[in-house]
Amino acid sequence: MTNSILALCRHAPYGTTFAREGLEAVLACAAMDQIPEVLFINDGVYQLLAQNPQAIAEKSLYRNLQALPMFGVERIYICQRSATERGLALSQLQLTGADVQLLEDPGSLIRRFDQVLSF
Amino acid sequence: MTLHIVNQSPHAGSALRDCLNAFAEGDALLLIEDGVYAAQEKAPLELPENDVFVLSADAEARGIAIAPDLTAIDDLRWVTLCVEHTPIVSWFR
Numbered sequence: 001m002t003n004s005i006l007a008l009c010r011h012a013p014y015g016t017t018f019a020r021e022g023l024e025a026v027l028a029c030a031a032m033d034q035i036p037e038v039l040f041i042n043d044g045v046y047q048l049l050a051q052n053p054q055a056i057a058e059k060s061l062y063r064n065l066q067a068l069p070m071f072g073v074e075r076i077y078i079c080q081r082s083a084t085e086r087g088l089a090l091s092q093l094q095l096t097g098a099d100v101q102l103l104e105d106p107g108s109l110i111r112r113f114d115q116v117l118s119f
Numbered sequence: 120m121t122l123h124i125v126n127q128s129p130h131a132g133s134a135l136r137d138c139l140n141a142f143a144e145g146d147a148l149l150l151i152e153d154g155v156y157a158a159q160e161k162a163p164l165e166l167p168e169n170d171v172f173v174l175s176a177d178a179e180a181r182g183i184a185i186a187p188d189l190t191a192i193d194d195l196r197w198v199t200l201c202v203e204h205t206p207i208v209s210w211f212r
Binding site for chain 1: 120121133137140141142143144146205206207208209210211212
């Protein structure tokens with residue numbers, strides 16, 4: 001019986017390693033045929049903004065995020081409140097190849113899973 | 120239902136506020152470590168009416184009196200809570 005897994009991505013990219021570690025964990029799970037669902041919430045929504053981190057000598061997290069659909073994560077969720085609080089429109093938070101869904105009530109999504117990994 | 124665990128002071132970060140924003144009816148909240156600073160009588164954030172648990176060892180260690188409407192628990196009860204709830208979500212940073 002496979003467990004359903006949700007990755008809760010709560011942190012902005014670059015400032016800490018949470019975003020990258022979270023993405024690597026999601027891709028690792030997906031590679032083992034345990035395809036998690038992903039919810040970007042709180043500062044995690046910033047991970048979906050267009051980025052250009054060459055100036056701080058960092059690899060683009062956004063580019064690596066684009067691997068998600070190839071690994072089977074076809075749908076990603078974004079917390080509506082988190083985006084609005086930060087003045088971000090859905091149009092700015094797109095991910096090519098993935099169906100991006102704005103979520104009004106993250107609590108009801110979270111409780112549907114067996115396991116929740118927070119990053 | 121979901122068990123949310125918060126170990127950050129409500130005055131030091133957004134973990135508790137973020138958790139409460141993702142809290143659904145019927146979920147449970149457990150305050151441990153610095154999270155117990157939210158368990159005082161005049162806490163900065165309004166906690167849910169019921170199913171709010173506080174680890175008494177952490178509160179005692181920090182000289183925090185747990186508000187009477189919250190439930191003080193020990194480690195054993197914590198384990199039971201984890202068994203009774205799925206999933207468990209950690210709001211640690």
